[in-house]
Amino acid sequence: xxxxxxxxxxxxxxxxxxxxxxxxxxxxxxxxxxxxxxxxxxxxxxxxxxxxxxxxxxxxxxxxxxxxxxxxxxxxxxxx
Numbered sequence: 001x002x003x004x005x006x007x008x009x010x011x012x013x014x015x016x017x018x019x020x021x022x023x024x025x026x027x028x029x030x031x032x033x034x035x036x037x038x039x040x041x042x043x044x045x046x047x048x049x050x051x052x053x054x055x056x057x058x059x060x061x062x063x064x065x066x067x068x069x070x071x072x073x074x075x076x077x078x079x080x
Contacts, residue, residue, distance in 0.1 A: 001030075001055065002066040009079045012067055014039055017077040021046045028053050028078040032060040035074035043075055 011020050020026045021043075029047050031040050033056045047054045057063045060072030067076050 002057065002062070005030075005066040005076065005078075006068055010067065011077050011079065012069065012073050012075075014043065014075050017043060017075045018046060020077045020079060021050050021052055024050070025079050026050070026052045026077045027080045028055065030055050030057050030063060030076045030078070032057050032063045032072065032074050034059050039074050 011017055017026070017029060021029065026047075029043060029052055031043060031054060044054060046052075057066075060074055063076055064071050064073040067073060
């Protein structure tokens with residue numbers, strides 16, 4: 001899955017992901033397991049409310065790398 005992220009239509013980050021989920025544009029949300037709970041809990045809750053699939057990735061650095069940024073990413077959302 002991570003290898004496909006570079007070419008997928010996506011948003012990176014908590015704010016953009018929340019917006020995509022609320023607007024019904026989210027297909028899949030990837031959350032880094034090592035991200036702070038205060039950041040990820042609201043995303044998990046939104047995904048549950050809007051029936052969006054969630055997958056965990058072990059590390060923020062790994063998720064950031066997969067989407068082509070030089071820093072870690074807590075949340076990446078693949079769009080429909």
